Amino acid sequence: MANIKHEDAILKMGFEYFRDTILKTLGINYEFVETGITELVELTIHSLYMDFTFLTTGDFYIHIEFQTTDSGKKDLRRFRAYESVLSHKAGKNVITYVK
Known part of the structure; x- marks a missing residue:
């Protein structure tokens, strides 16, 4: 971790050169107050509750949602979020069915 701090300090010094020299060379001329x-x-915590998920022999998940109400795109975005998080967490593709 110590190296990261040194790299960060060097990068911050580079910001000043970038701001004072390179930006002006690029024709970006502003007075700056600070970096x-x-x-x-x-950080946001969400509890995501899917109805059913099944790992298939094809090494991907089937995600089933049963809906009794229709909130249109709002529901579809929520299901897409479920699918995305499951895929990311499991490292596998997910196919979602809404019934």
Whole structure:
């Protein structure tokens, strides 16, 4: 981890050169007050409850959702989020069916 801190310090010094020299060379001429933040971290916790998932012999998941209401695109986005998180977490493809 110590190397990361050194690299970060060198990069921050490079920002000043970039700001004061390279930007002007590129025709970007502004007066700057300070260097802005460059790392945005956002932590959000969601509980995702899928109706059923089954791992197939083809090494992919089938995800089944039973819907009694129709919220249109809002529901479809939620199902896509389920599918995306499951695929990322399991490292496998997912096919979603909504009935």
